[in-house]
Amino acid sequence: MSVAVETGTWQLDRTATTVALKHRTMWGLVTVKGTFTTVDGHGEVRADGSAVGTVTLDAASLDTKNAKRDTHLRGSDFFDVDNHPEITFAVRSAELRDGDQVHVIGQLTARGVSRPQSFTARLVDASADAVTLHAEFSVDREHFGLGWNQLGMIRGLTAVTASLRFKRSAA
Template identity: 70%
Template sequence: MTVAVETGTWQLDASASAVALKHRTMWGLVAVKGAFASVAGGGEVGPDGSATGTLTLDVTSLDTKNAKRDTHLRSADFFDAENHPEITYVVRTAELDGADTVRVTGQLTVRGISRPHTLTARVERADGDAVTLAAEFTVDRDEFGLGWNQLGMMRGLTAVTATLRFVRSAG
């Protein structure tokens, strides 16, 4: 990725990482925001500087600060956490695309449905022991079977923000 990011295995530092979402509801009048408390992942940087890896979100850890809504989001109407407890993003390639941006191509799986998804991440910080990436992108929830929409209240795309810190694995 960058000269400072060394070849080898890297693990997500969950304590320094965050993944959040925001979706407009009530016909665009209200923004529902939430964050995943449980984020895990890791990857590998190859000799050519390219990277692969996996990011996993525990669906039951989504917190929108409204217990009733969170229970509904975990239900079969939305994420169906009982049958699909994780959201995963498998990074097929991550390559430097400019001085401080990384083009990430992968497979997003939500509710058991996988779709290709490409995004651009910013390199916030990188050295021999850690790299922090930040990304903002949108997801069409209908593509993943999250089409519940009582009275047409939910429109548009879901915005996702992620700050991910990876640390070099020992050994």
């Protein structure tokens, strides 16, 4: 897909956006999956075609379909939502390359810790009024102070999957 996305401001369409994670636990025997139910964001496409913006997750909105586990994940062993209610990804640069590939460079902040993060997203749909990106990348939770690991049950990286739909902001 070769598309020139219109310059200007764009707002995340919360109803058409999903951000999910999965992580293997119980010594690799179980995969925990969860979805953030509250996501917000905005972006700006610049005249040179590059983009900047921010995606914000309500850390307390993570839903793994297990209330006891979700309560633990919101607590001080993990996200510590009382002190760090949001997880943010600040996009410093997003550039369309090689057809539908979008090279993204930014900074991920979780639990008050910020780390650089880059990945390649895929432009899956684009029109004059809406753009949809799909991204998959891995995060080392220990880099963000999420190191709780009773009996060594939790190993490896956390996989993040995002389908982000942006709509053109009204002028």
